Amino acid sequence: MERFTISLDESLARQFDELIKNRGYLNRSEAVRDMLREQLETRRIRSAEAPYCIASLSYVYNHHERDLAARLTSQQHAQHQLNLSTMHVHLNHDDCLETVILRGPTAEVRAFSDSIIAERGVRHGQLNLIPVSLDVEEHDHGVHSHLHSHPNT
Structure with a gap:
């Protein structure tokens, strides 16, 4: 210290x-x-010194907006490699809040988030990025490998 x-x-x-x-x-x-x-x-x-990140993207939208929910879902499917999880909350009879947990190349996460926030009808979009190192690790507990995220210190 x-x-x-x-x-x-x-x-x-x-x-x-x-x-x-x-x-x-x-x-x-x-x-x-x-x-x-x-x-x-x-x-x-x-400064692009963080090539990988984990992130939370939160946004509010009106689910009555023409085809908006389908457009948002299509974008998430198109970038499924970035999406870890999505939480959907009904705020009232019209508005929904979604929070999407993302992991991957920072530039791709940012581009995906910008495209979601830019959709007509999306309001209050906010992206929170955390730089990480990504490692593919093999473990004795199975025959598969998986990705580990290590927050940078």
Whole structure:
């Protein structure tokens, strides 16, 4: 573990302490570590240093919109190699929320997500990307191999 010291003016220190209290951190160190990880992941994703990711894509749509549900399902089937799971929630008589868990090449995950969010009738689309390393591993418990995702640190 490496230690370093930072200096903050009183106002910024007070605001930081309020932020970490509201988020449930036990101390400043935990909060700073998480903030650094978040910034490093964001930089990796933006600079294409994260070739693979796991992601959650969430969006709201009106299921009465002409053929929208069928178009969304068709897009998911067309990119089935990226889709791990989809959760569908009925919000009211008209609107649905879907969250799709994705894994694969970051550029492909982003392109797929952009195409879903751009569909006419989709609202409130949000993509959350997490950089990972992907490894195909053989195990003694079977004759098959499978993919392991390791979040980058």
